[in-house]
Amino acid sequence: MADIKISIIGAGSAIFSIRLVGDLCRTKEFHGSHVTLMDIDRERLDAVYNLATRYAKALGSKLHFEKTDDLERAIEGSDFVINTALVGGHAEQAIMREVGERNGYYRGIDATEFNFVSDYFTLTNTRQFDYFLEIARKMEKVVPKAELLLAANPVFEGTNLISRMSGIKVTGFCHGHHDVRLVAEAVGVELEDVDWQVAGFNHNIWLTRFRKGKENLYGRLDRWIEREIENWQAKDPFDLQLSPGAIDMYKFYGRMPIGDSVRNGSWKYNYDPATKRRWFGHPWGGVDTKEGWQWYQERLRESTERTFKLAGDESADLLKEFPPEEMSGEQHVQYIDALVNNKKTRLVLNIPNYDNSRKERIIPDFPENVYVEVPVTVDGNGVLPEVIDPQIPEKIVKMYLFPRWLRMEWALDAYISGDISVFKEILVRDRRTDSEAQIERLVVELAEANPAFAKRYGL
């Protein structure tokens, strides 16, 4: 039995709270361990703590839960710190998006080529970046050997920022690769029988290997497209993996984009609502439109309300609500379990682009310090990245990953330097900008709406 301490920062998260707590309770090897739930929202924290302790009791799990709104107290003594916090929440991002839209930037300035995911802010997310570094610095002070698991977005910018600005080991987590299953199902095979790999950056991954035995399953996918694409209809705003947009990207790049990568194509798919509907289906046009995002916010609200409702109802059967045999599909707990309890597990993680055991870059086209999202095997010895074979096609590297990588470097450059001229220059390169006056107006309004942004850039 492990005796470790795990802290979850932003434990009230609509997306993660119950999933992570449930996975911890279900993993009996963690019995005896300590879990600290931390959030600045007392109401959410109390509700999640209530469910966590009741669920653990119902399962006979001997986890010790603690709750706090103090970051340092949560981190103290931790072996693993999981960050799921969204500082300022979806409301602050909505304000930033609105300022952008008012100034001619559809979906705001953070929604840009190769990154249209509506809560993956890389430019106006100052408080989120500040918090990433605050957590890392507190960890350096009190638990320098502990590891930070980053689930809060933007994972690509965040992992690179933290690893460059602190001595803390950080690993990025995302569940987007699970959509490989949808491509496998479409071509009539069980994912368990497929030999697959994905590779790229977070939210920018590509199905580089898709085989069953000697058969290259891309042949079957081509036949599926001929037969089915005309009949495709979105079931909900997230139903994008086999959308006309995804298939069009496949036809151009030669590999399938996976998961949120479909939301992160070029401008071609994202000029305006009508364009989005054409590629991502009616009526929403995918999740990154006004209607699609409203749909998602309603689901998040329902999830939070469910947490509160169950927390307030002591008679609720939590084992029925959260069946013990079902793991959530999030990788955080599996990762810690694999490392601490030496259970060999295949995961897809965001790690530095260097394979230490083979002494080579995982994706040869990028520097060693840049974080890449790739399949790995994790066990008591650590993380062993797979050799990516075949490698990512040159077209994807040059026309998709290079520009996305540069955008990450620009965003970090602007944030770290606090130099507003770098920030403005990034906007100069945005196709929606047509004058310097537009940028000047926008920056003034962003600074008025967001004091942390104003402070960072000395405005």
Ligand code: NAD
């Ligand atoms: P949410 O607003 O429901 O939850 C965020 C939580 O963070 C809230 O409980 C809030 O009170 C808390 N918080 C805010 N500031 C805090 C602070 N200073 N200290 C501690 N806690 C604080 O948001 P959500 O929809 O659950 O999303 C959370 C994050 O996860 C976002 O960044 C989102 O983009 C990201 N996300 C990641 C993945 C992934 O697979 N990596 C998937 C979905 C969402």
